[in-house]
Amino acid sequence: MLSRGNQHDVQIDSVLAEVLVEGPFMLWRVARPRVTHFLLRRPGQPVLELSERRYLRQMPSGGWAITEGNDYHAQLGQYVGDCPAAYQAAATAAFTAAGMVGVVRAYDETCAPGQAPFRSWLAQATPRRKQAFQAGIVAGTRYNRIENFAYSTNGACADCGVHPFGGLYAELVQPSRTTAIYGELSLSPFHSSSAQFLGIDNSGNVFYSYFDYRAWLATARLGVRYFAPLAHDQALVFSIGYEFNRVLSPTITSTNGLPVIPDTESMGYATPTLLPNFGLGWRWQRLTLLLDGQLYSNSNSRGRTDARFVDFFFGSNFAARLGVGYRLGHTSDNHTAKSKSGIE
Numbered sequence: 001m002l003s004r005g006n007q008h009d010v011q012i013d014s015v016l017a018e019v020l021v022e023g024p025f026m027l028w029r030v031a032r033p034r035v036t037h038f039l040l041r042r043p044g045q046p047v048l049e050l051s052e053r054r055y056l057r058q059m060p061s062g063g064w065a066i067t068e069g070n071d072y073h074a075q076l077g078q079y080v081g082d083c084p085a086a087y088q089a090a091a092t093a094a095f096t097a098a099g100m101v102g103v104v105r106a107y108d109e110t111c112a113p114g115q116a117p118f119r120s121w122l123a124q125a126t127p128r129r130k131q132a133f134q135a136g137i138v139a140g141t142r143y144n145r146i147e148n149f150a151y152s153t154n155g156a157c158a159d160c161g162v163h164p165f166g167g168l169y170a171e172l173v174q175p176s177r178t179t180a181i182y183g184e185l186s187l188s189p190f191h192s193s194s195a196q197f198l199g200i201d202n203s204g205n206v207f208y209s210y211f212d213y214r215a216w217l218a219t220a221r222l223g224v225r226y227f228a229p230l231a232h233d234q235a236l237v238f239s240i241g242y243e244f245n246r247v248l249s250p251t252i253t254s255t256n257g258l259p260v261i262p263d264t265e266s267m268g269y270a271t272p273t274l275l276p277n278f279g280l281g282w283r284w285q286r287l288t289l290l291l292d293g294q295l296y297s298n299s300n301s302r303g304r305t306d307a308r309f310v311d312f313f314f315g316s317n318f319a320a321r322l323g324v325g326y327r328l329g330h331t332s333d334n335h336t337a338k339s340k341s342g343i344e
Contacts, residue, residue, distance in 0.1 A: 023118025
């Protein structure tokens with residue numbers, strides 16, 4: 001509530017202050033609802049408190065007008081009057097974190113006793129965007145353990161091998177900067193085998209055409225990543241997500257039976273279970289190293305009405321990936337503030 005007239009009402013309270021400059025001339029900020037306070041302390045002087053102040057001033061017409069009562073220019077000028085550089089900066093400084101840091105920096109750089117080093121935390125104190133978008137490339141190796149794609153199989157592995165993969169990823173980092181919604185598109189080669197149903201003769205014999213195929217696997221992933229911060233711009237990465245696969249450009253080789261052109265339903269990769277994929281990794285600046293795994297349903301349980309409940313969540317087929325991601329472009333949170341002393 002605004003007071004009528006320029007009245008000072010100082011109340012003592014215990015608050016948490018944010019350090020903006022650390023050195024001979026200290027600067028803190030205290031942000032309260034609708035009011036920001038700056039506290040300054042230079043060697044040999046008491047703490048100077050500056051705060052936003054507005055009051056109601058009566059107009060000649062009898063009405064009341066909201067008037068700015070913050071005389072911080074005069075207070076700052078008096079506080080640093082013996083330092084020409086700081087005094088000049090104080091005359092034009094805005095009542096913002098950057099403006100106050102400019103005054104303190106001018107003093108520390110030119111008038112501080114012994115030219116002692118200082119450190120500015122302005123970049124870290126600047127409010128971040130509510131969300132941040134970042135993207136990059138990813139590449140690595142993928143081990144597939146999948147059975148053939150026929151509806152009837154003895155569990156034999158059709159593709160137990162290591163294949164390269166590569167693609168793009170994107171992250172929408174949340175305000176906490178510890179979680180992100182991520183998406184990924186990647187390509188990887190693989191091979192498998194299947195069978196095409198041909199028909200039944202008059203004697204009841206069932207005929208299939210068996211074939212192998214090599215193809216590209218297009219994978220889309222969507223999930224959430226959690227970052228546990230470590231020292232030196234590092235973080236542990238935990239991820240969880242779901243994937244969607246599509247087979248592209250298959251090359252077919254008949255192995256038994258009449259050569260046919262199989263329909264698309266006879267060629268696939270593997271069906272993910274209802275369990276999401278899980279990943280664990282490490283991030284340092286632009287680089288991310290991630291190991292993740294995905295379970296797939298058994299071929300025998302696909303398409304069956306008598307499949308067990310557990311088969312929807314667990315299967316003998318899986319894929320394990322080890323990938324390296326490289327972030328392209330700059331992130332809005334890359335605040336590396338350097339001071340005169342070279343401290344970062």
